[in-house]
Amino acid sequence: MENQKFNFTNMKNIYFEAFKNDQTIIFEISVGRGRFLFMMFFSEDDRESKDKLFIYLRNTKTIIKSKLYGSHKNGDFLIYINNTNREKLINELQLRRGKGDFNFENFLHELNNRIPNSLSINTKIQKFRENRDAIEKLSIIDEENRTILIGERRLPKNKKPKETTLRKLYLYTNGSVENISELIRLLKKANMTIAWTNEKTKNSVSDLREIINRLQ
Known part of the structure; x- marks a missing residue:
C-alpha cells in the first residue's frame, strides 16, 4: 500500500493561536480506546522539530514523528502515513477482532474533527506534565540534562x-x-x-x- 496522504485541516485555528504565543501545540484526542497526544513545536529555536507532527500513542507508548507539508497559514497540514505508522495508529485503538468493519480514512477524519479550536495554557501544562517521559525524548527543550x-x-x-x-x-x-x-x-x-x-x-x-x- 502506498503512503496515505491526509490533511489535518482543523489544526489551523490552534496553529495561529500558538504562533502568536508560545509556538507550542499539545492536546489529546480519545477515539474509542485509543488516546492520541498531538504535538507541534515551531519556535525559531525548534530546529529539529520544525514542520513535524508528533503523535504519542498513550496505550502502546509509541511515538510517531512525521513531516508536515503544505502552507500551514492556509490551513494545510498534510501528512503522509506509511504502512508502519498506519499499523501503529490502528494498534492504539485496541480494536476487538470481528467487531464490525474498520475504515482507516474515516478514523483519520474523526481525529481531524476532534481537534480543538483553542488551547489554554492550563491544558498545555497538564499534558506536558502527564507525558514528561515521552516528551523528554523529542529534543524540544534546551540543555536537556539541566533540570x-x-x-x-x-x-x-x-x-x-x-x-x-x-x-x-x-x-x-x-x-x-x-x-x-x-x-x-x-x-x-x-x-x-x-x-x-x-x-x-x-x-x-x-x-x-x-x-x-x-x-x-
Missing part, C-alpha cells in the same frame, strides 16, 4: 528568551499555571531568561514566586 532551576538571567539586547528554555518550566517545576504564565510574561517583557543546572545547589529555586517578586 534544576536556579533563577533569572538577563540577555543581550540582540537576544530573546528561547521557548525551548521556557518550556522547561512546564516540565520541571511544580508552579501553578498562573505563576508559570506570569513568570513567562515578565521574563519576555524584561528580555530575560531562566538559568538551569544539573545538580542541587544553595542557589536553586523551588518557589517561582521568588523570581516573580524580583521581576515585578
Whole structure:
C-alpha cells in the first residue's frame, strides 16, 4: 500500500493561536480506546522539530514523528502515513477482532474533527506534565540534562528568551499555571531568561514566586 496522504485541516485555528504565543501545540484526542497526544513545536529555536507532527500513542507508548507539508497559514497540514505508522495508529485503538468493519480514512477524519479550536495554557501544562517521559525524548527543550532551576538571567539586547528554555518550566517545576504564565510574561517583557543546572545547589529555586517578586 502506498503512503496515505491526509490533511489535518482543523489544526489551523490552534496553529495561529500558538504562533502568536508560545509556538507550542499539545492536546489529546480519545477515539474509542485509543488516546492520541498531538504535538507541534515551531519556535525559531525548534530546529529539529520544525514542520513535524508528533503523535504519542498513550496505550502502546509509541511515538510517531512525521513531516508536515503544505502552507500551514492556509490551513494545510498534510501528512503522509506509511504502512508502519498506519499499523501503529490502528494498534492504539485496541480494536476487538470481528467487531464490525474498520475504515482507516474515516478514523483519520474523526481525529481531524476532534481537534480543538483553542488551547489554554492550563491544558498545555497538564499534558506536558502527564507525558514528561515521552516528551523528554523529542529534543524540544534546551540543555536537556539541566533540570534544576536556579533563577533569572538577563540577555543581550540582540537576544530573546528561547521557548525551548521556557518550556522547561512546564516540565520541571511544580508552579501553578498562573505563576508559570506570569513568570513567562515578565521574563519576555524584561528580555530575560531562566538559568538551569544539573545538580542541587544553595542557589536553586523551588518557589517561582521568588523570581516573580524580583521581576515585578
